[in-house]
Amino acid sequence: MRIEASPGAVTRVPGYRAAGVACGLKQSGQLDLALVLSDHPATAAGVFTTNVFRAAPVLYDEALLAREHPPLVRAVVINAGNANACTGAAGLQDAERMARITEEALGLPRDTVLVMSTGVIGHRLPMDRVEQGIYAAAQSLSTSGGAAAARAIMTTDLVPKEAYVRIDSENGRFSIGGMAKGSGMIHPALARPASPTGNPYPHATMLCLIVSDARVSAPVLQDALDAAVARSFNRITVDGDTSTNDTVLLLASGQENATEITPDSEAHRLFQAALNEVCTSLAKQIARDGEGATRLVEITVCGAISEFEAERAAKTIATSPLVKTAIFGADPNWGRILAAVGRSNVHIDPQRTDLWLGPVQLVAAGTPLDFDVHAARAMLRQPEVAIRLDLGLGSGTATVWTCDLSYKYIEINAEYHT
Amino acid sequence: MRIEASPGAVTRVPGYRAAGVACGLKQSGQLDLALVLSDHPATAAGVFTTNVFRAAPVLYDEALLAREHPPLVRAVVINAGNANACTGAAGLQDAERMARITEEALGLPRDTVLVMSTGVIGHRLPMDRVEQGIYAAAQSLSTSGGAAAARAIMTTDLVPKEAYVRIDSENGRFSIGGMAKGSGMIHPALARPASPTGNPYPHATMLCLIVSDARVSAPVLQDALDAAVARSFNRITVDGDTSTNDTVLLLASGQENATEITPDSEAHRLFQAALNEVCTSLAKQIARDGEGATRLVEITVCGAISEFEAERAAKTIATSPLVKTAIFGADPNWGRILAAVGRSNVHIDPQRTDLWLGPVQLVAAGTPLDFDVHAARAMLRQPEVAIRLDLGLGSGTATVWTCDLSYKYIEINAEYHT
Numbered sequence: 010m011r012i013e014a015s016p017g018a019v020t021r022v023p024g025y026r027a028a029g030v031a032c033g034l035k036q037s038g039q040l041d042l043a044l045v046l047s048d049h050p051a052t053a054a055g056v057f058t059t060n061v062f063r064a065a066p067v068l069y070d071e072a073l074l075a076r077e078h079p080p081l082v083r084a085v086v087i088n089a090g091n092a093n094a095c096t097g098a099a100g101l102q103d104a105e106r107m108a109r110i111t112e113e114a115l116g117l118p119r120d121t122v123l124v125m126s127t128g129v130i131g132h133r134l135p136m137d138r139v140e141q142g143i144y145a146a147a148q149s150l151s152t153s154g155g156a157a158a159a160r161a162i163m164t165t166d167l168v169p170k171e172a173y174v175r176i177d178s179e180n181g182r183f184s185i186g187g188m189a190k191g192s193g194m195i196h197p198a199l200a201r202p203a204s205p206t207g208n209p210y211p212h213a214t215m216l217c218l219i220v221s222d223a224r225v226s227a228p229v230l231q232d233a234l235d236a237a238v239a240r241s242f243n244r245i246t247v248d249g250d251t252s253t254n255d256t257v258l259l260l261a262s263g264q265e266n267a268t269e270i271t272p273d274s275e276a277h278r279l280f281q282a283a284l285n286e287v288c289t290s291l292a293k294q295i296a297r298d299g300e301g302a303t304r305l306v307e308i309t310v311c312g313a314i315s316e317f318e319a320e321r322a323a324k325t326i327a328t329s330p331l332v333k334t335a336i337f338g339a340d341p342n343w344g345r346i347l348a349a350v351g352r353s354n355v356h357i358d359p360q361r362t363d364l365w366l367g368p369v370q371l372v373a374a375g376t377p378l379d380f381d382v383h384a385a386r387a388m389l390r391q392p393e394v395a396i397r398l399d400l401g402l403g404s405g406t407a408t409v410w411t412c413d414l415s416y417k418y419i420e421i422n423a424e425y426h427t
Numbered sequence: 428m429r430i431e432a433s434p435g436a437v438t439r440v441p442g443y444r445a446a447g448v449a450c451g452l453k454q455s456g457q458l459d460l461a462l463v464l465s466d467h468p469a470t471a472a473g474v475f476t477t478n479v480f481r482a483a484p485v486l487y488d489e490a491l492l493a494r495e496h497p498p499l500v501r502a503v504v505i506n507a508g509n510a511n512a513c514t515g516a517a518g519l520q521d522a523e524r525m526a527r528i529t530e531e532a533l534g535l536p537r538d539t540v541l542v543m544s545t546g547v548i549g550h551r552l553p554m555d556r557v558e559q560g561i562y563a564a565a566q567s568l569s570t571s572g573g574a575a576a577a578r579a580i581m582t583t584d585l586v587p588k589e590a591y592v593r594i595d596s597e598n599g600r601f602s603i604g605g606m607a608k609g610s611g612m613i614h615p616a617l618a619r620p621a622s623p624t625g626n627p628y629p630h631a632t633m634l635c636l637i638v639s640d641a642r643v644s645a646p647v648l649q650d651a652l653d654a655a656v657a658r659s660f661n662r663i664t665v666d667g668d669t670s671t672n673d674t675v676l677l678l679a680s681g682q683e684n685a686t687e688i689t690p691d692s693e694a695h696r697l698f699q700a701a702l703n704e705v706c707t708s709l710a711k712q713i714a715r716d717g718e719g720a721t722r723l724v725e726i727t728v729c730g731a732i733s734e735f736e737a738e739r740a741a742k743t744i745a746t747s748p749l750v751k752t753a754i755f756g757a758d759p760n761w762g763r764i765l766a767a768v769g770r771s772n773v774h775i776d777p778q779r780t781d782l783w784l785g786p787v788q789l790v791a792a793g794t795p796l797d798f799d800v801h802a803a804r805a806m807l808r809q810p811e812v813a814i815r816l817d818l819g820l821g822s823g824t825a826t827v828w829t830c831d832l833s834y835k836y837i838e839i840n841a842e843y844h845t
């Protein structure tokens with residue numbers, strides 16, 4: 010399976026058209042509204058932020074997908090520059106109107122459009138501009154519009170994030186294409202929509218839209234998305250701050266002649282593997298383009314008593330400002346790594362702890378080794394840094410991706426004014 | 428009760444002598460070893476980091492204070508420049524030797540000295556220099572040595588931290604003086620020593636030594652320290668990173684004619700109040716002098732369903748890089764504050780959430796107000812910033828102190844090399 014990060018991933022999937030337009034939501038005048046249309050009604054799955062202050066578009070999509078019989082979806086409209094978060098009942102109406110306007114502009118039935126927003130919190134959407142943008146996007150939809158759509162959803166992102174994979178085997182023929190955005194306020198904690206009768210569920214801004222021409226029922230699609238997100242988007246962090254708007258949506262339209270992918274089939278195994286790869290590629294692209302990042306950091310904790318504890322340990326290291334500034338400074342300061350994991354509330358026996366930086370072992374059985382500091386520093390100056398911590402207690406393993414913490418992060422976030 | 432931050436707090440308490448010397452542990456040649464002697468055997472209490480990688484001096488002191496019959500203490504020796512952490516069995520021997528050398532230099536019985544260390548992790552202490560330093564300090568002990576001792580324990584601290592209070596009423600006559608250090612790796616999570624038969628307890632670098640001439644039994648002293656620390660040192664954060672060495676020690680020597688302070692007495696109430704004030708003063712001094720800090724930030728969460736949840740909510744805001752950089756940039760970006768508390772896993776009803784910056788209300792019932800942005804910005808440029816969040820659900824309240832996140836923090840931590 011070969012993941013391609015080439016532009017236009019979403020429209021490389023047969024049966025999808027897209028557009029990206031500028032409607033004045035970004036002061037810079039750059040593209041700020043994306044529209045993706047599926048030529049065929051598609052099953053849909055979604056995972057949403059677990060932040061209590063869920064933004065209006067999150068509430069809107071959740072309600073649609075949590076229905077006992079969720080509708081088939083035809084389009085997704087996404088704006089950047091304004092998150093429509095903390096905007097109360099009026100904001101919810103605005104999210105709903107974005108869906109209605111899109112349906113009208115495209116001649117679609119009601120409840121066939123999903124909505125995503127990203128940008129500043131606490132301001133009403135300028136709905137006149139949004140409406141104008143949606144109509145302009147509807148006019149310019151094309152099978153080569155994926156790249157513009159991927160650019161239109163960016164905020165502080167320096168580069169668009171796209172991933173595409175095509176499976177062409179006797180067990181399955183389908184493609185999956187995805188686009189994502191996210192650079193700051195990245196610490197996704199995503200969960201499937203609460204069912205309407207479920208417990209009240211306290212529900213990261215990264216946005217992602219993945220489309221496929223595979224034929225998959227909505228429940229099977231949701232399970233596949235949950236599984237893929239658990240080890241990809243839910244395993245990245247830039248700054249530890251979970252957004253009010255984080256959303257991942259997955260559409261599966263089914264080709265005319267496609268066989269339905271059912272659980273426990275070889276085709277399902279292929280679909281899950283492909284989806285995992287797309288999600289992991291996009292998640293890593295987000296971590297690599299984290300605000301102010303100079304390098305991608307991959308932290309693997311193994312030997313934990315459970316995968317849950319391995320993930321918790323890895324995330325504690327990944328969110329430690331002292332670890333992240335040491336990496337920015339290319340300093341193999343292993344003491345900061347152990348100190349971070351030592352506060353993570355997981356089972357640890359200091360005497361059984363091994364630590365590696367790439368292939369260089371820094372700590373063995375809790376004792377510092379006399380390692381080659383110059384080699385370690387050189388490794389930390391590479392664009393990708395790999396840290397591996399073996400707790401020596403069990404078989405729990407998890408990998409988390411993050412970036413370093415630089416002067417630029419401070420600049421971006423202290424000199425940005427609401 | 429008037430807290431004084433004037434120099435020499437520890438030796439303003441009758442019956443204590445102190446010294447600060449330079450023995451070559453800091454490359455700068457500055458003072459790096461402090462010694463405090465109580466003329467009378469003192470009861471002692473301590474709280475220690477809950478980081479799993481507890482440093483050797485922490486393990487040493489814990490073992491002493493966790494004895495069924497803990498010894499009376501005569502002196503505390505503290506070095507800066509080397510944390511004696513992650514140094515294995517040899518490090519533990521070094522910590523023990525620091526105690527033995529101090530006992531020898533002062534002619535004290537065995538097990539009457541407590542030890543604290545702060546500095547770089549993972550390097551053995553140069554015991555020859557330490558020994559020389561202890562003897563030099565023992566020679567220069569004086570009733571005016573408190574200020575030098577407070578300087579000798581500093582690492583990246585820009586200023587020494589001291590606090591002194593004297594109670595002189597018919598219900599109690601005593602004084603309490605304390606010194607503390609800490610600027611980075613500050614997120615204390617302190618707990619009393621595990622008793623030898625207790626559960627294995629997974630146990631932040633701030634150090635603090637508080638001395639008093641009050642007469643208090645060790646168990647009562649420990650309870651008083653636990654109560655004071657819970658709402659002071661355990662309520663500050665600079666970077667969210669809990670150290671391997673955090674320690675607070677409290678000695679009570681008892682004046683010749685002092686009446687013992689027993690629980691439920693008016694004298695006890697006075698002692699607890701005075702100790703709380705000293706701990707809070709020192710804790711705030713640490714937050715204000717956090718690495719790169721340009722301002723002290725006080726975050727109060729009220730209306731939570733419990734004090735525990737109020738504290739968790741306040742700490743989540745206090746550790747949010749997006750909130751801290753916004754404060755550095757003097758930007759009243761309330762959306763970041765709500766987003767942070769929204770991921771804190773406490774009970775929240777967005778519609779009942781009120782937010783204030785000083786006296787300016789930014790959010791009412793979850794809805795942004797049309798506040799005076801210039802006034803808010805001006806407030807954020809003051810040396811002290813107060814944020815108050817009312818969750819509107821219960822009576823749980825907690826105040827946490829932190830600082831902003833600036834370019835200087837990155838410089839200190841990325842350009843520091845092990």
